[in-house]
Amino acid sequence: MADEVTLYADGRSPFVCRVKIALNMKGIKYKNMEEDLQNKSGALLNYNPVHKKVPVLVHNGNPILESLVIVEYLDNVWERVPILPQDPYEKAAARFWAKFIDDKCIPALYKVFSSKGEEEQVITEACEQLQILEDELELKGKKFFGGDNINLVDIAADFIAYWLQLLEEATEMKLVTRSKFPKITEWAEGFVNCQVVKEMLPPRAIMLAYYKNRFGKI
Amino acid sequence: MVGSEVILLDFWPSMFGMRVRIALAEKGIEYDYKEQDLPDKSTLLLEMNPVHKKIPVLIHKGKPINESCIIVQYIDETWKDKSPLMPSDPYTRAQARFWADYVDKKVYDALKKSGTLKGEQQEKAKKEFIEILKVLEGQIGEKPYFMGESFGYADIALVTFYCWFYTFETLGNYSIEKECPKLIAWAKRCMQRESVSKTLPDSKKIYEFFMEMRSKLGHDHIQKVEDFSPFRGRGVFLKHGRLVRIRY
Numbered sequence: 045m046a047d048e049v050t051l052y053a054d055g056r057s058p059f060v061c062r063v064k065i066a067l068n069m070k071g072i073k074y075k076n077m078e079e080d081l082q083n084k085s086g087a088l089l090n091y092n093p094v095h096k097k098v099p100v101l102v103h104n105g106n107p108i109l110e111s112l113v114i115v116e117y118l119d120n121v122w123e124r125v126p127i128l129p130q131d132p133y134e135k136a137a138a139r140f141w142a143k144f145i146d147d148k149c150i151p152a153l154y155k156v157f158s159s160k161g162e163e164e165q166v167i168t169e170a171c172e173q174l175q176i177l178e179d180e181l182e183l184k185g186k187k188f189f190g191g192d193n194i195n196l197v198d199i200a201a202d203f204i205a206y207w208l209q210l211l212e213e214a215t216e217m218k219l220v221t222r223s224k225f226p227k228i229t230e231w232a233e234g235f236v237n238c239q240v241v242k243e244m245l246p247p248r249a250i251m252l253a254y255y256k257n258r259f260g261k262i
Numbered sequence: 263m264v265g266s267e268v269i270l271l272d273f274w275p276s277m278f279g280m281r282v283r284i285a286l287a288e289k290g291i292e293y294d295y296k297e298q299d300l301p302d303k304s305t306l307l308l309e310m311n312p313v314h315k316k317i318p319v320l321i322h323k324g325k326p327i328n329e330s331c332i333i334v335q336y337i338d339e340t341w342k343d344k345s346p347l348m349p350s351d352p353y354t355r356a357q358a359r360f361w362a363d364y365v366d367k368k369v370y371d372a373l374k375k376s377g378t379l380k381g382e383q384q385e386k387a388k389k390e391f392i393e394i395l396k397v398l399e400g401q402i403g404e405k406p407y408f409m410g411e412s413f414g415y416a417d418i419a420l421v422t423f424y425c426w427f428y429t430f431e432t433l434g435n436y437s438i439e440k441e442c443p444k445l446i447a448w449a450k451r452c453m454q455r456e457s458v459s460k461t462l463p464d465s466k467k468i469y470e471f472f473m474e475m476r477s478k479l480g481h482d483h484i485q486k487v488e489d490f491s492p493f494r495g496r497g498v499f500l501k502h503g504r505l506v507r508i509r510y
Binding site for chain 2: 094103106108110113114116117120132133136137143144176
């Protein structure tokens with residue numbers, strides 16, 4: 045029986061990209077339904093009435109929501125090229141870091157740019173979260189959070205590897221400098237150059253234009 | 263000694279800690295319960311959860327696992343032979359994860375707001391909270407539990423808030439049972455399980471704890487230094503312009 049996989053997406057979103065990377069890693073064929081978030085489709089609202097957001101993955105008619113839940117789902121159903129570690133303890137650790145990135149890092153980083161970097165406290169908070177990731181990379185001493193290959197944590201941190209840099213460029217506000225965060229810088233370069241990741245990232249020009257319009261200095 | 267292979271760092275009124283206690287009880291796991299005297303965090307806690315410095319922390323064979331939902335999944339995956347907590351089917355499992363995530367993102371903040379704000383803001387917060395509960399109630403529907411016939415992960419994520427309902431109903435002067443009867447019926451059904459009834463403290467005890475803590479903090483003069491969260495164990499507040507640490 046052929047699997048029917050549809051992804052309701054916005055190509056610019058780092059959350060959507062997490063799912064795309066996972067699909068790409070596992071070589072899963074899917075149909076991409078690009079959503080206009082100002083004018084959401086009936087299908088999207090039907091599949092995600094609670095949050096009304098992308099990404100939504102529909103597999104054989106069943107909708108799965110929330111990017112990290114979707115990634116774990118893909119890992120459960122398509123066992124090749126595992127994204128989560130097999131060992132329960134390592135799995136718990138991976139989930140912990142993915143959650144930390146989602147709950148703490150990304151909101152703290154967004155705040156810096158949405159507050160136009162005017163509040164020192166906001167910048168300090170964001171740097172504190174980044175430092176925690178920096179320390180973890182230092183501790184692990186490997187190319188990726190997942191070791192020699194990317195795993196759930198690297199995927200969860202995709203925003204930091206790619207979008208953050210573009211936000212910095214658009215707003216002329218630099219947070220992640222090579223001198224301050226050498227490990228993160230190195231990790232980011234490695235991550236965006238992975239074949240499975242590279243193919244899924246939205247073009248720089250599009251993101252720069254979007255960010256300049258939303259956050260940039262006029 | 264079997265007990266010391268599994269240690270739980272916890273704080274008795276914490277609904278997050280309770281989730282872990284329920285999971286351990288469901289699996290019949292013996293463990294060493296170490297009550298944390300928040301805010302005086304023990305060296306062990308700070309060592310085992312350096313990133314968040316929060317309870318609950320499960321220590322298994324010397325290695326720490328943090329975040330209540332992650333701990334519950336770890337328990338389920340490690341002690342596989344008895345009482346599965348996650349659905350076996352990947353799709354239902356994803357749904358269970360989604361709903362536990364929803365509870366985490368929505369219920370705690372809404373509950374807190376509905377009890378601690380005043381006047382018009384409180385009314386608004388109450389409404390929001392009830393709406394969230396109604397969504398959850400809708401998901402349970404006519405089923406005995408969130409995902410169907412079996413008690414599991416999503417139920418565990420939400421049911422531990424049940425012992426806190428009385429406190430916020432009293433503060434906000436409303437009845438959750440009136441607004442969401444099916445949800446309360448579900449909660450009472452869960453309470454028929456020993457793992458739940460033996461874990462959840464009496465609602466009145468929770469209320470007393472909350473009122474005592476609130477009077478120590480001087481409710482009207484509390485300013486958030488960070489997320490006001492007694493059971494998250496930060497314990498540092500700004501009171502009359504000075505940083506104070508409060509003992510519970």
